[in-house]
Amino acid sequence: MELPDVERMVDDWERNAEEKARRYQEMSSQVSQVSITGSAADGAVKVTVGANGIPTDVAMTPKVRQLEPERIAAAVMEAMRSAQSQYPERLAEIMAQTVGEDSTTRHLLAEAKANFPAPQEEQPPPRRRRPPDDPEDFSTGSFMDRR
Template sequence: MTSAGGLGDLIRDPDDAIRRMDEWAAGFARKAERYAAAQQETERLRLTATSPDGTVKVTVGADGVVSDLVFSSRTRTIPPEELSRMVLETMRKAQSGITDRVAEVMGRSLGDEDPDTRAVMLDSLRNRFPDPDPDPADQQDGPDAEPEPPAATPPPAGGAARPPASPPAPGGPASPPQGRRPGGIDPDEQDNNPW
C-alpha cells in the first residue's frame, strides 16, 4: 500500500524520497531515545512503605521485587504470624504505588505518544499490583470470596476435650504415645527445631 502520491512520486523525485526517509529515521531514533530514557528511569524507581506502627519498612522496585526490608526492635515482641502479615501488607502497600509512578515517568518522557500502548501497560500493572486497601463498598461476595473459617467445635458433654488416654499396661508405667519419646518430644522434630 502506498500513500497519497504513491511510489511514482518517490521515483520522480529521489532527493525528496531520501529526505523523507531521513526524517522518518530521525523521528524513529528520537522516539527510541525517549522510550529508552523512560525505561531507564522506571528501572531506577524505588517505592517504600512503612507499617502503621513503624515496625516494618519495605522498599520495592518498579517490577514489584523487594529490594530492602527493615524491622524495628519491636519485632522481637510480635508473634511470627502477625509479623508475616505485617510484612506482606506493607509490601503490597509499596507495590500499589507502582502504577502511578510508572505513569508519571511515561507522561514526562513520552508525552501523549502511544496512548493505547500506555493504557495496556498501566492496566497490566494495576492488575499485578492492586490497591491493598480497597473500599469495603467495592467488596462483594462471589465465587472468589474467601470462605469464613469454620466455627470451633465445642467439647463433648461432660467437658472431655480429648479422647481418654489408653490405660497403662498391667504391671508397668503408661507408655508414651506412639512416635513420641517421653516428655512429648517427637523424634522427627527434636533436631529440626531452630529454637
C-alpha cells in the same frame, strides 16, 4: 510525489524513530532506578520495592518484638503490597516525562495496575442472620426468656 519528497519523508521517519528509541531508553533507565517503600504495623515493618515491584529490602524496627509472628508475616505482606500499589503511579510519572502516552505505554501501565492494585481495606466477614423463629437465636434477649 517526487524523489526528494520521499527521501525527506524517510529521513523524517528515521529521525522520529531514533528519537522515540532514545526516549524509551531514558524511560527504561529511570524505571530501573525506581525505589518505593511501604510500611505496616505502625512503622514496625518496612518493605522497599524496586523496578517492576520486586522487593529489594525488608526492615523492621524494635517495635516488631511486640508483635506475634503471624502479625509480623502479615505486616511484611501488607507493607510490600502498599509499596507495590504505588508502582503504577510512579511508572505513569516516568512515562509522562519521557515518552508520553501511546499504545505501548497505555499497555504497560494497564499491566502494572493489574499486577499491583491499590490495597483494599480488610472487611470483616458478614454475619450470618438466623431466621426470626430460630430457637437458638438469642440476639434479642437471653436464652432464659425462651420457653
